[in-house]
Protein backbone atom coordinates (compact mmCIF):
# COMPACT_ATOMS: atom_id res chain seq x y z
CA UNK A 488 0.00 0.00 0.00
CA UNK A 489 1.25 3.51 -0.82
CA UNK A 490 1.45 5.46 2.42
CA UNK A 491 -0.41 8.80 2.56
CA UNK A 492 2.19 11.58 2.74
CA UNK A 493 1.64 15.02 1.22
CA UNK A 494 5.23 16.20 1.61
CA UNK A 495 6.56 13.09 -0.15
CA UNK A 496 3.92 13.50 -2.87
CA UNK A 497 5.00 17.09 -3.48
CA UNK A 498 8.65 16.06 -3.83
CA UNK A 499 7.73 13.20 -6.16
CA UNK A 500 5.48 15.42 -8.29
CA UNK A 501 8.31 17.96 -8.61
CA UNK A 502 10.72 15.23 -9.68
CA UNK A 503 8.35 13.84 -12.32
CA UNK A 504 7.50 17.32 -13.65
CA UNK A 505 11.21 17.96 -14.11
CA UNK A 506 11.51 14.67 -16.06
CA UNK A 507 8.59 15.66 -18.29
CA UNK A 508 10.03 19.11 -18.85
CA UNK A 509 13.57 17.88 -19.46
CA UNK A 510 14.89 18.25 -23.02
CA UNK A 511 17.42 15.46 -22.63
CA UNK A 512 17.46 12.78 -19.95
CA UNK A 513 20.67 11.72 -18.22
CA UNK A 514 21.54 8.02 -18.13
CA UNK A 515 20.60 7.94 -14.44
CA UNK A 516 17.22 9.51 -15.19
CA UNK A 517 16.56 6.95 -17.91
CA UNK A 518 17.36 4.10 -15.54
CA UNK A 519 15.16 5.66 -12.88
CA UNK A 520 12.18 6.00 -15.23
CA UNK A 521 12.55 2.39 -16.28
CA UNK A 522 12.69 1.12 -12.70
CA UNK A 523 9.94 3.49 -11.53
CA UNK A 524 7.63 2.44 -14.36
CA UNK A 525 7.83 -1.24 -13.47
CA UNK A 526 7.33 -0.53 -9.76
CA UNK A 527 4.49 1.93 -10.35
CA UNK A 528 2.62 -0.35 -12.73
CA UNK A 529 3.02 -3.30 -10.36
CA UNK A 530 2.00 -1.39 -7.26
CA UNK A 531 -0.40 1.30 -8.43
CA UNK A 532 -1.69 0.60 -11.93
CA UNK A 533 -2.28 -3.10 -12.43
CA UNK A 534 0.30 -5.89 -12.24
CA UNK A 535 -1.62 -7.82 -14.90
CA UNK A 536 -0.96 -5.01 -17.36
CA UNK A 537 2.78 -5.50 -17.16
CA UNK A 538 2.46 -9.26 -17.54
CA UNK A 539 0.34 -8.70 -20.65
CA UNK A 540 2.92 -6.34 -22.17
CA UNK A 541 5.81 -8.61 -21.23
CA UNK A 542 4.20 -11.49 -23.07
CA UNK A 543 4.83 -9.71 -26.37
CA UNK A 544 7.96 -7.74 -25.67
CA UNK A 545 9.82 -10.53 -23.79
CA UNK A 546 11.09 -7.63 -21.70
CA UNK A 547 8.66 -5.46 -19.80
CA UNK A 548 11.22 -2.70 -19.62
CA UNK A 549 10.53 -1.07 -22.99
CA UNK A 550 9.21 2.27 -21.86
CA UNK A 551 7.85 4.56 -24.58
CA UNK A 552 9.13 8.10 -24.39
CA UNK A 553 8.85 9.77 -27.81
CA UNK A 554 7.01 9.42 -31.08
CA UNK A 555 7.50 10.86 -34.53
CA UNK A 556 6.25 10.06 -38.05
CA UNK A 557 5.73 6.29 -38.18
CA UNK A 558 7.68 5.31 -35.07
CA UNK A 559 7.62 5.21 -31.29
CA UNK A 560 10.95 5.50 -29.44
CA UNK A 561 11.87 4.07 -26.06
CA UNK A 562 13.95 5.86 -23.43
CA UNK A 563 17.17 4.92 -25.20
CA UNK A 564 16.04 6.08 -28.59
CA UNK A 565 15.33 2.55 -29.88
CA UNK A 566 12.72 2.89 -32.64
CA UNK A 567 9.66 0.72 -33.10
CA UNK A 568 7.82 0.82 -36.41
CA UNK A 569 4.20 1.35 -35.50
CA UNK A 570 1.99 -1.14 -37.34
CA UNK A 571 -0.66 -0.96 -34.68
CA UNK A 572 -1.27 2.76 -34.95
CA UNK A 573 -2.97 2.86 -31.54
CA UNK A 574 -5.79 0.85 -33.22
CA UNK A 575 -6.37 3.75 -35.58
CA UNK A 576 -5.36 6.82 -33.58
CA UNK A 577 -2.27 7.66 -35.61
CA UNK A 578 -3.80 8.01 -39.08
CA UNK A 579 -1.89 11.27 -39.65
CA UNK A 580 1.29 9.84 -38.16
CA UNK A 581 2.92 10.47 -34.81
CA UNK A 582 3.35 14.05 -33.63
CA UNK A 583 2.22 15.40 -36.98
CA UNK A 584 3.96 18.82 -37.04
CA UNK A 585 1.17 20.61 -38.91
CA UNK A 586 -1.52 19.44 -36.49
CA UNK A 587 0.77 20.09 -33.54
CA UNK A 588 1.23 23.68 -34.71
CA UNK A 589 -2.54 24.24 -34.61
CA UNK A 590 -2.86 22.57 -31.22
CA UNK A 591 0.01 24.63 -29.78
CA UNK A 592 -1.56 27.84 -31.08
CA UNK A 593 -4.83 26.95 -29.35
CA UNK A 594 -3.02 25.77 -26.21
CA UNK A 595 -1.33 29.14 -25.96
CA UNK A 596 -4.66 30.94 -26.42
CA UNK A 597 -6.99 28.87 -24.20
CA UNK A 598 -7.42 25.10 -23.88
CA UNK A 599 -10.69 24.48 -22.11
CA UNK A 600 -13.99 26.27 -22.49
CA UNK A 601 -15.84 28.43 -19.99
CA UNK A 602 -18.90 26.13 -20.23
CA UNK A 603 -21.08 29.25 -20.51
CA UNK A 604 -19.90 31.41 -23.43
CA UNK A 605 -20.09 30.13 -27.00
CA UNK A 606 -16.89 28.33 -27.93
CA UNK A 607 -16.38 28.91 -31.66
CA UNK A 608 -14.20 25.91 -32.49
CA UNK A 609 -16.97 23.47 -31.59
CA UNK A 610 -19.17 25.19 -34.17
CA UNK A 611 -16.47 25.25 -36.85
CA UNK A 612 -15.76 21.57 -36.28
CA UNK A 613 -19.43 20.56 -36.43
CA UNK A 614 -19.84 22.52 -39.66
CA UNK A 615 -16.80 20.79 -41.19
CA UNK A 616 -18.09 17.38 -40.15
CA UNK A 617 -21.36 18.13 -41.89
CA UNK A 618 -19.32 18.79 -45.04
CA UNK A 619 -17.27 15.57 -44.95
CA UNK A 620 -19.94 13.08 -43.88
CA UNK A 621 -22.53 11.48 -46.16
CA UNK A 622 -26.11 12.55 -46.83
CA UNK A 623 -27.81 14.98 -44.49
CA UNK A 624 -25.84 14.10 -41.35
CA UNK A 625 -25.81 17.44 -39.57
CA UNK A 626 -25.90 17.74 -35.77
CA UNK A 627 -22.79 16.92 -33.76
CA UNK A 628 -22.26 16.04 -30.13
CA UNK A 629 -18.65 15.78 -28.97
CA UNK A 630 -17.30 13.41 -26.35
CA UNK A 631 -13.93 12.27 -25.04
CA UNK A 632 -13.77 8.53 -25.65
CA UNK A 633 -15.29 6.03 -28.04
CA UNK A 634 -17.58 4.32 -25.56
CA UNK A 635 -18.93 7.69 -24.48
CA UNK A 636 -19.82 8.51 -28.09
CA UNK A 637 -21.58 5.16 -28.39
CA UNK A 638 -23.60 5.97 -25.24
CA UNK A 639 -24.81 9.18 -26.89
CA UNK A 640 -25.76 7.33 -30.06
CA UNK A 641 -27.74 4.76 -28.08
CA UNK A 642 -29.52 7.41 -26.03
CA UNK A 643 -30.36 9.51 -29.07
CA UNK A 644 -31.84 6.47 -30.81
CA UNK A 645 -34.22 5.94 -27.89
CA UNK A 646 -35.17 9.62 -27.73
CA UNK A 647 -35.70 9.86 -31.49
CA UNK A 648 -37.74 6.72 -32.03
CA UNK A 649 -39.45 6.05 -28.73
CA UNK A 650 -38.23 2.47 -29.12
CA UNK A 651 -36.43 0.69 -26.32
CA UNK A 652 -34.66 -2.27 -27.94
CA UNK A 653 -31.34 -2.42 -29.75
CA UNK A 654 -30.05 -4.81 -32.36
CA UNK A 655 -26.33 -5.43 -32.29
CA UNK A 656 -24.06 -8.04 -33.82
CA UNK A 657 -22.14 -11.05 -32.54
CA UNK A 658 -18.44 -10.20 -32.33
CA UNK A 659 -19.12 -6.44 -32.15
CA UNK A 660 -16.95 -4.05 -30.18
CA UNK A 661 -18.38 -0.69 -29.16
CA UNK A 662 -16.39 0.06 -26.00
CA UNK A 663 -16.63 -0.94 -22.37
CA UNK A 664 -18.95 1.48 -20.59
CA UNK A 665 -22.09 -0.25 -19.33
CA UNK A 666 -24.22 0.76 -22.30
CA UNK A 667 -21.54 0.12 -24.89
CA UNK A 668 -20.56 -3.25 -23.47
CA UNK A 669 -24.23 -4.25 -23.49
CA UNK A 670 -23.99 -3.92 -27.28
CA UNK A 671 -20.68 -5.81 -27.31
CA UNK A 672 -20.65 -9.13 -29.06
CA UNK A 673 -17.90 -10.96 -27.16
CA UNK A 674 -18.80 -13.00 -24.08
CA UNK A 675 -15.37 -12.52 -22.52
CA UNK A 676 -15.98 -8.79 -22.08
CA UNK A 677 -19.61 -9.06 -20.94
CA UNK A 678 -20.05 -12.08 -18.71
CA UNK A 679 -18.82 -10.47 -15.49
CA UNK A 680 -21.26 -7.55 -15.80
CA UNK A 681 -24.49 -9.35 -16.61
CA UNK A 682 -27.22 -8.15 -16.14
CA UNK A 683 -26.63 -5.01 -18.18
CA UNK A 684 -29.01 -3.28 -20.63
CA UNK A 685 -31.54 -6.04 -21.13
CA UNK A 686 -33.18 -4.89 -24.32
CA UNK A 687 -30.50 -6.00 -26.77
CA UNK A 688 -30.62 -8.77 -29.34
CA UNK A 689 -27.40 -9.86 -30.97
CA UNK A 690 -27.62 -11.16 -34.51
CA UNK A 691 -25.05 -12.64 -36.86
CA UNK A 692 -22.73 -10.00 -38.37
CA UNK A 693 -22.97 -9.71 -42.14
CA UNK A 694 -26.46 -11.24 -42.26
CA UNK A 695 -29.04 -8.51 -42.87
CA UNK A 696 -31.92 -11.00 -42.88
CA UNK A 697 -31.04 -11.99 -39.31
CA UNK A 698 -31.46 -8.35 -38.29
CA UNK A 699 -34.81 -8.14 -40.08
CA UNK A 700 -36.09 -11.28 -38.36
CA UNK A 701 -35.01 -9.99 -34.93
CA UNK A 702 -36.81 -6.68 -35.45
CA UNK A 703 -39.94 -8.35 -36.80
CA UNK A 704 -40.05 -10.84 -33.95
CA UNK A 705 -39.78 -8.06 -31.39
CA UNK A 706 -42.53 -6.11 -33.11
CA UNK A 707 -44.72 -9.22 -33.22
CA UNK A 708 -44.63 -9.38 -29.43
CA UNK A 709 -45.38 -5.68 -28.96
CA UNK A 710 -41.85 -4.31 -28.54
CA UNK A 711 -40.31 -1.42 -30.47
CA UNK A 712 -36.70 -1.24 -31.63
CA UNK A 713 -34.83 2.05 -31.13
CA UNK A 714 -31.59 1.42 -32.95
CA UNK A 715 -29.48 -1.01 -34.88
CA UNK A 716 -25.79 -0.50 -34.15
CA UNK A 717 -23.06 -1.97 -36.32
CA UNK A 718 -19.41 -1.49 -37.23
CA UNK A 719 -19.22 -1.29 -41.05
CA UNK A 720 -16.18 -3.56 -40.67
CA UNK A 721 -15.75 -5.28 -37.32
CA UNK A 722 -12.33 -4.24 -36.03
CA UNK A 723 -11.76 -5.88 -32.66
CA UNK A 724 -13.38 -9.08 -33.94
CA UNK A 725 -10.46 -9.37 -36.38
CA UNK A 726 -11.23 -7.15 -39.36
CA UNK A 727 -14.45 -8.92 -40.34
CA UNK A 728 -15.61 -7.50 -43.66
CA UNK A 729 -19.32 -8.06 -44.40
CA UNK A 730 -20.56 -8.94 -47.90
CA UNK A 731 -21.17 -5.96 -50.20
CA UNK A 732 -24.77 -4.83 -49.94
CA UNK A 733 -24.98 -5.52 -46.20
CA UNK A 734 -25.06 -1.87 -45.14
CA UNK A 735 -27.56 -1.01 -47.88
CA UNK A 736 -29.84 -3.83 -46.78
CA UNK A 737 -29.64 -2.68 -43.16
CA UNK A 738 -30.57 0.84 -44.30
CA UNK A 739 -33.70 -0.50 -46.02
CA UNK A 740 -34.71 -2.60 -43.04
CA UNK A 741 -34.31 0.31 -40.63
CA UNK A 742 -36.33 2.58 -42.94
CA UNK A 743 -39.13 0.03 -43.14
CA UNK A 744 -39.32 -0.32 -39.37
CA UNK A 745 -38.57 3.19 -38.13
CA UNK A 746 -35.34 2.07 -36.48
CA UNK A 747 -32.36 4.43 -36.17
CA UNK A 748 -29.39 3.01 -38.04
CA UNK A 749 -26.16 3.65 -36.13
CA UNK A 750 -22.81 3.12 -37.82
CA UNK A 751 -19.95 2.93 -35.37
CA UNK A 752 -17.12 4.37 -37.50
CA UNK A 753 -14.82 4.96 -34.52
CA UNK A 754 -12.21 2.66 -36.01
CA UNK A 755 -13.18 2.55 -39.68
CA UNK A 756 -13.79 6.27 -40.18
CA UNK A 757 -11.56 9.09 -41.36
CA UNK A 758 -9.74 7.37 -44.16
CA UNK A 759 -8.77 4.12 -42.42
CA UNK A 760 -10.37 1.78 -44.96
CA UNK A 761 -9.53 3.67 -48.17
CA UNK A 762 -12.60 5.94 -48.23
CA UNK A 763 -13.34 8.83 -45.86
CA UNK A 764 -15.94 6.65 -44.11
CA UNK A 765 -16.44 2.95 -44.59
CA UNK A 766 -20.14 3.53 -45.32
CA UNK A 767 -19.01 5.52 -48.42
CA UNK A 768 -17.97 2.15 -49.84
CA UNK A 769 -21.67 1.31 -50.23
CA UNK A 770 -22.95 4.88 -50.52
CA UNK A 771 -25.13 4.45 -47.43
CA UNK A 772 -25.96 7.17 -44.91
CA UNK A 773 -26.76 6.12 -41.33
CA UNK A 774 -29.05 8.09 -39.00
CA UNK A 775 -26.34 8.42 -36.39
CA UNK A 776 -22.62 7.94 -36.90
CA UNK A 777 -19.86 7.76 -34.31
CA UNK A 778 -16.25 8.76 -34.93
CA UNK A 779 -13.12 8.71 -32.81
CA UNK A 780 -9.53 7.50 -32.73
CA UNK A 781 -8.14 9.26 -35.85
CA UNK A 782 -10.11 12.41 -34.98
CA UNK A 783 -7.50 13.09 -32.29
CA UNK A 784 -4.87 13.73 -34.96
CA UNK A 785 -2.74 11.49 -32.74
CA UNK A 786 -2.51 14.38 -30.28
CA UNK A 787 -5.67 15.26 -28.34
CA UNK A 788 -8.55 12.81 -27.80
CA UNK A 789 -11.92 13.76 -29.20
CA UNK A 790 -14.82 11.56 -30.27
CA UNK A 791 -18.48 12.12 -30.95
CA UNK A 792 -21.58 11.54 -33.00
CA UNK A 793 -23.15 13.22 -35.99
CA UNK A 794 -26.86 12.72 -36.56
CA UNK A 795 -29.50 13.39 -39.19
CA UNK A 796 -31.92 16.24 -38.45
CA UNK A 797 -34.96 13.99 -37.92
CA UNK A 798 -33.32 12.39 -34.89
CA UNK A 799 -32.96 15.78 -33.18
CA UNK A 800 -36.36 17.01 -34.31
CA UNK A 801 -38.16 13.95 -32.97
CA UNK A 802 -36.23 13.84 -29.73
CA UNK A 803 -36.43 17.37 -28.39
CA UNK A 804 -32.66 17.45 -28.06
CA UNK A 805 -32.70 21.05 -29.11
CA UNK A 806 -34.14 21.77 -32.54
CA UNK A 807 -37.49 20.20 -31.91
CA UNK A 808 -40.54 20.60 -34.03
CA UNK A 809 -43.73 19.18 -32.53
CA UNK A 810 -43.67 21.68 -29.69
CA UNK A 811 -40.39 20.42 -28.35
CA UNK A 812 -38.27 23.40 -29.43
CA UNK A 813 -35.19 23.72 -27.17
CA UNK A 814 -36.73 21.32 -24.70
CA UNK A 815 -33.45 20.16 -23.35
CA UNK A 816 -30.28 20.57 -25.40
CA UNK A 817 -28.33 18.81 -22.64
CA UNK A 818 -30.55 15.76 -22.37
CA UNK A 819 -28.11 13.54 -24.28
CA UNK A 820 -25.25 14.43 -21.99
CA UNK A 821 -23.09 17.30 -20.84
CA UNK A 822 -19.54 16.00 -20.60
CA UNK A 823 -17.37 18.68 -19.00
CA UNK A 824 -14.49 18.17 -21.40
CA UNK A 825 -16.47 17.09 -24.48
CA UNK A 826 -15.62 19.21 -27.52
CA UNK A 827 -13.07 21.31 -25.67
CA UNK A 828 -11.22 23.90 -27.77
CA UNK A 829 -7.88 22.09 -27.68
CA UNK A 830 -9.42 18.86 -28.96
CA UNK A 831 -11.54 20.70 -31.54
CA UNK A 832 -8.38 22.44 -32.80
CA UNK A 833 -6.71 19.03 -33.21
CA UNK A 834 -9.70 17.57 -35.08
CA UNK A 835 -10.12 20.62 -37.35
CA UNK A 836 -6.44 20.52 -38.24
CA UNK A 837 -6.71 16.75 -38.81
CA UNK A 838 -9.55 17.29 -41.28
CA UNK A 839 -7.49 19.90 -43.11
CA UNK A 840 -4.47 17.56 -43.23
CA UNK A 841 -6.56 14.60 -44.39
CA UNK A 842 -8.19 16.52 -47.21
CA UNK A 843 -5.02 18.32 -48.29
CA UNK A 844 -3.06 15.06 -48.47
CA UNK A 845 -5.90 12.78 -49.61
CA UNK A 846 -5.41 10.36 -46.72
CA UNK A 847 -8.29 8.11 -47.81
CA UNK A 848 -6.60 7.70 -51.22
CA UNK A 849 -3.23 7.17 -49.57
CA UNK A 850 -4.77 4.55 -47.30
CA UNK A 851 -6.13 2.66 -50.31
CA UNK A 852 -2.82 2.81 -52.14
CA UNK A 853 -0.67 1.78 -49.17
CA UNK A 854 -3.13 -0.91 -48.16
CA UNK A 855 -2.73 -2.40 -51.65
CA UNK A 856 1.07 -2.45 -51.19
CA UNK A 857 0.63 -4.35 -47.92
CA UNK A 858 -1.92 -6.76 -49.39
CA UNK A 859 0.39 -7.60 -52.31
CA UNK A 860 3.16 -8.37 -49.80
CA UNK A 861 0.83 -10.43 -47.62
CA UNK A 862 -0.31 -12.40 -50.67
CA UNK A 863 3.29 -13.42 -51.39
CA UNK A 864 3.95 -14.35 -47.77
CA UNK A 865 0.73 -16.37 -47.58
CA UNK A 866 1.88 -18.28 -50.64
CA UNK A 867 5.30 -18.86 -49.08
CA UNK A 868 4.07 -19.84 -45.58
CA UNK A 869 0.46 -21.07 -46.06
CA UNK A 870 0.48 -23.11 -42.86
CA UNK A 871 1.67 -20.19 -40.73
CA UNK A 872 -0.10 -17.24 -42.33
CA UNK A 873 -3.29 -19.14 -43.06
CA UNK A 874 -5.18 -16.15 -44.39
CA UNK A 875 -5.19 -12.35 -44.48
CA UNK A 876 -7.69 -9.66 -45.40
CA UNK A 877 -8.19 -5.94 -45.29
CA UNK A 878 -9.63 -2.72 -46.65
CA UNK A 879 -7.26 0.19 -47.06
CA UNK A 880 -4.97 0.28 -44.03
CA UNK A 881 -7.23 -1.83 -41.81
CA UNK A 882 -5.79 -5.28 -42.29
CA UNK A 883 -5.26 -8.52 -40.42
CA UNK A 884 -3.35 -11.77 -40.57
CA UNK A 885 -4.69 -15.10 -39.35
CA UNK A 886 -2.67 -17.91 -37.83
CA UNK A 887 -3.60 -21.51 -37.07
CA UNK A 888 -3.69 -20.90 -33.30
CA UNK A 889 -3.58 -18.13 -30.74
CA UNK A 890 -0.12 -19.37 -29.72
CA UNK A 891 1.33 -19.17 -33.23
CA UNK A 892 -0.12 -15.66 -33.69
CA UNK A 893 1.40 -14.66 -30.40
CA UNK A 894 4.81 -15.98 -31.41
CA UNK A 895 4.69 -14.09 -34.72
CA UNK A 896 3.78 -10.88 -32.86
CA UNK A 897 6.72 -11.49 -30.54
CA UNK A 898 9.08 -12.22 -33.43
CA UNK A 899 7.99 -8.99 -35.10
CA UNK A 900 8.49 -7.06 -31.90
CA UNK A 901 11.99 -8.50 -31.63
CA UNK A 902 12.54 -6.91 -35.06
CA UNK A 903 11.18 -3.59 -33.78
CA UNK A 904 7.79 -3.86 -35.46
CA UNK A 905 4.74 -3.30 -33.28
CA UNK A 906 1.48 -5.17 -34.03
CA UNK A 907 -1.16 -6.68 -31.77
CA UNK A 908 -3.86 -9.29 -31.67
CA UNK A 909 -7.29 -8.54 -30.28
CA UNK A 910 -7.40 -7.86 -26.56
CA UNK A 911 -8.06 -11.52 -25.77
CA UNK A 912 -6.68 -13.47 -28.70
CA UNK A 913 -3.69 -13.34 -31.04
CA UNK A 914 -4.93 -15.85 -33.62
CA UNK A 915 -5.87 -12.79 -35.64
CA UNK A 916 -3.31 -9.98 -35.64
CA UNK A 917 -4.28 -6.53 -36.84
CA UNK A 918 -2.13 -4.23 -38.98
CA UNK A 919 -3.28 -0.61 -38.66
CA UNK A 920 -0.28 1.62 -39.42
CA UNK A 921 -0.35 5.39 -39.81
CA UNK A 922 -1.90 6.12 -43.21
CA UNK A 923 1.19 8.16 -43.97
CA UNK A 924 3.59 5.26 -43.40
CA UNK A 925 6.43 5.52 -45.92
CA UNK A 926 6.58 2.91 -48.70
CA UNK A 927 10.13 2.02 -47.58
CA UNK A 928 8.81 1.38 -44.08
CA UNK A 929 6.11 -0.92 -45.47
CA UNK A 930 8.79 -2.86 -47.33
CA UNK A 931 10.85 -3.12 -44.14
CA UNK A 932 7.84 -4.46 -42.26
CA UNK A 933 7.26 -7.09 -44.95
CA UNK A 934 10.89 -8.22 -44.71
CA UNK A 935 10.59 -8.47 -40.92
CA UNK A 936 7.35 -10.41 -41.33
CA UNK A 937 8.99 -12.80 -43.78
CA UNK A 938 11.71 -13.53 -41.20
CA UNK A 939 9.19 -13.83 -38.36
CA UNK A 940 7.00 -16.28 -40.29
CA UNK A 941 10.05 -18.40 -41.19
CA UNK A 942 11.22 -18.45 -37.56
CA UNK A 943 7.82 -19.34 -36.09
CA UNK A 944 7.04 -21.79 -38.91
CA UNK A 945 10.27 -23.63 -38.17
CA UNK A 946 9.57 -23.72 -34.42
CA UNK A 947 6.07 -25.19 -34.87
CA UNK A 948 6.88 -27.51 -37.80
CA UNK A 949 4.65 -25.51 -40.16
CA UNK A 950 7.01 -24.97 -43.10
Ligand SMILES: Cc1ncc(COP(=O)(O)O)c(C=O)c1O
Pocket residue numbers: 574632633634635637660661662663718722723751752753754755779
Ligand atom coordinates in the same frame (compact mmCIF):
# COMPACT_ATOMS: atom_id res chain seq x y z
C1 LIG B 1 -15.68 0.41 -33.29
C2 LIG B 1 -15.32 0.87 -31.92
N1 LIG B 1 -16.25 1.45 -31.16
C3 LIG B 1 -15.98 1.90 -29.92
C4 LIG B 1 -14.72 1.76 -29.39
C5 LIG B 1 -14.47 2.22 -27.99
O1 LIG B 1 -13.61 3.30 -27.95
P1 LIG B 1 -12.88 3.70 -26.57
O2 LIG B 1 -11.88 2.63 -26.29
O3 LIG B 1 -12.25 5.02 -26.86
O4 LIG B 1 -13.95 3.78 -25.53
C6 LIG B 1 -13.72 1.16 -30.14
C7 LIG B 1 -12.37 0.98 -29.58
O5 LIG B 1 -11.59 0.16 -30.01
C8 LIG B 1 -14.02 0.70 -31.43
O6 LIG B 1 -13.10 0.10 -32.20
